[in-house]
Amino acid sequence: MIWFIVKRLSMLIPILFGISLLTFLLIRLAPGDPAEAYLRLSHIPPTNQAIQEMNVKLGLDKPLIVQYVDWLGKVVRLDFGISYVSKQPVWDELMLYFPATLQLTITAVILTVCISVPIGIFSALYKGGMFDHLSRILSFVGASMPTFWLGFLFMYFFSIKLDLLPVVGRGSLAHLVLPSLTLAFAYISTYTRLLRTSMLENLHQPFVFYARVRGLQERVIIGRHVLKMALLPVVTAFGMTIGNMLTGAFIVESIFAWPGLGRFFVSALSHRDYPVVQSCILLMGVIFVVCNLLVDIAYGLLDPRIRWKGER
Amino acid sequence: MTTQSIMTVNDLHVHVSTDHCQVPILNGVSFDLQAGKVFGLVGESGSGKTMTCLALVNLLPNKSKVVRGSIKLKNKDLRNLSASEMRQIRGKEIAMIMQNPMSAFNPVVTIGQHFRETLRTHLQVTQKQAEEMAIAYLELMQLPRPDLLLKQYPFQLSGGMLQRVMIAIAVSLQPSIIIADEPTTALDATNQLQILDQLNMLRKEYNTSILLVSHDLGAIAYLADEVAVMNSGNIVERAPVSTLFNRPSHPYTKALLESRLSLSRKACETLE
Ligand SMILES: Nc1ncnc2c1ncn2[C@@H]1O[C@H](COP(=O)(O)OP(=O)(O)OP(=O)(O)O)[C@@H](O)[C@H]1O
Numbered sequence A: 001m002i003w004f005i006v007k008r009l010s011m012l013i014p015i016l017f018g019i020s021l022l023t024f025l026l027i028r029l030a031p032g033d034p035a036e037a038y039l040r041l042s043h044i045p046p047t048n049q050a051i052q053e054m055n056v057k058l059g060l061d062k063p064l065i066v067q068y069v070d071w072l073g074k075v076v077r078l079d080f081g082i083s084y085v086s087k088q089p090v091w092d093e094l095m096l097y098f099p100a101t102l103q104l105t106i107t108a109v110i111l112t113v114c115i116s117v118p119i120g121i122f123s124a125l126y127k128g129g130m131f132d133h134l135s136r137i138l139s140f141v142g143a144s145m146p147t148f149w150l151g152f153l154f155m156y157f158f159s160i161k162l163d164l165l166p167v168v169g170r171g172s173l174a175h176l177v178l179p180s181l182t183l184a185f186a187y188i189s190t191y192t193r194l195l196r197t198s199m200l201e202n203l204h205q206p207f208v209f210y211a212r213v214r215g216l217q218e219r220v221i222i223g224r225h226v227l228k229m230a231l232l233p234v235v236t237a238f239g240m241t242i243g244n245m246l247t248g249a250f251i252v253e254s255i256f257a258w259p260g261l262g263r264f265f266v267s268a269l270s271h272r273d274y275p276v277v278q279s280c281i282l283l284m285g286v287i288f289v290v291c292n293l294l295v296d297i298a299y300g301l302l303d304p305r306i307r308w309k310g311e312r
Numbered sequence B: 001m002t003t004q005s006i007m008t009v010n011d012l013h014v015h016v017s018t019d020h021c022q023v024p025i026l027n028g029v030s031f032d033l034q035a036g037k038v039f040g041l042v043g044e045s046g047s048g049k050t051m052t053c054l055a056l057v058n059l060l061p062n063k064s065k066v067v068r069g070s071i072k073l074k075n076k077d078l079r080n081l082s083a084s085e086m087r088q089i090r091g092k093e094i095a096m097i098m099q100n101p102m103s104a105f106n107p108v109v110t111i112g113q114h115f116r117e118t119l120r121t122h123l124q125v126t127q128k129q130a131e132e133m134a135i136a137y138l139e140l141m142q143l144p145r146p147d148l149l150l151k152q153y154p155f156q157l158s159g160g161m162l163q164r165v166m167i168a169i170a171v172s173l174q175p176s177i178i179i180a181d182e183p184t185t186a187l188d189a190t191n192q193l194q195i196l197d198q199l200n201m202l203r204k205e206y207n208t209s210i211l212l213v214s215h216d217l218g219a220i221a222y223l224a225d226e227v228a229v230m231n232s233g234n235i236v237e238r239a240p241v242s243t244l245f246n247r248p249s250h251p252y253t254k255a256l257l258e259s260r261l262s263l264s265r266k267a268c269e270t271l272e
């Protein structure tokens, strides 16, 4: 197991390197001139001379490779530069907004797991019953409704009509309910269906029959044998989901005026605040990769066949 | 020597319900299993051998059920038991060895877990005690390094080893009856013989009754004391093994033996 983790970790290094390179190039090759953007944001007329001076000041006159190495050297020390808009260190700003996004995403993940796992299990066990039909309808609705529409619907119904929950903003736990539910809703329906299908596939495997032959209790057969197998594809899919959820969080944040990274990113983008945009993309990339790694390790823990592959 | 009857099956009828009607699968199967004896069941594919085995442990596939007859285990009619009473008999009183050991085990659960959970379902033992029992029975089946084996996963073992583990699990609860539905079909010749020898050893050691289903008449002749021949849901002939092979009385039995013999004769001819 240790070897398996070490192997996965060592694969992380080239991937992270690739992400940093891509992020850097993406920004440099994008249309627009950082120096000009800086001058505009600082209310200095962008004359040719001013732009040239600015290029020197920002180090943009050096060859691309030198710029990249400089930038990477700072990034590994968590120095992401200074925001063109606020003139504050980007890192400090990220740390101001990121926790809000993280809170929203983690809550949505927890909601997804806690709701879809039991529903998935029960609709597989009572396939064709009332509960199964109900969950199917719910899943269909959840999968076909766009996030932003669902968000407004929730807001209108629970906050404005029923006046149960706050409309927008962040603060108490009550503020968290609607945004995280909106974010989780589509995933809840996806995962309910996924787990249901995969439970059904495994319910009639020979190993289930053999477990019955040995006289095991039904709850052991379901809970230990079937569920463990049924969770494998779910865990695989989860690697993708966590990353996607972060992106989804951006939309939800703008609906509910949630002071997270999404809003920060969008405003930086419209201002052409290059260091901020670059840092946000890099941060997202790293989170995406790390989540996938964690899921990989979890998969290895669940499925011994993966763990031993290539080691025998 | 008196023989002790462990299980008596009488006039067993099993039907499968289709969309329109009930199709009979077993039409009045009767036999009894005796302690320490091997009862062989032969017959062509689809004759109902597997269905007979499944009926004994009340694990018939969906839509099929016992409609008539009795299955008595030591004077207890299994058909009158509740689901949970029947569950307690499975594994404990009637163990079963599956045809395909490679797919019978859960691929993501260790051998040890399979073994311990079986023991702990039926016996009041700690994990530690269950582990010690498991090691003892794996040793009995001549499996090397049982302590390591328990930590391994099914895919790390060969088919022959898994079949031996399955037998070890079956025997560990000292059941009165072991049902073996084609226990050697998925194995190579060397393993087949060893498995048969081990089954033979176990029935002597523990006085277990074995119901052996096989296509392999050689295996039946080697192990069985009594043989029943099945044809389309009926037992057409039942006799001690030597009688059946030397002087088959029913035309179907003769045909079955003849087809096997002609096959081996053909094989000899092609070799010559
Ligand atoms: N799940 C099922 N549903 C309906 N009918 C079935 C089912 N399984 C088997 N049957 C039918 O029951 C009959 C007996 O099948 P069974 O599996 O007992 O045969 P068998 O003697 O074990 O054959 P084989 O030697 O191929 O294993 C067959 O006619 C088969 O079509």
Ligand SMILES: [Mg+2]
Residues within 6 Å of the ligand: B049, B050, B051, B181
């Ligand atoms: Mg069969």
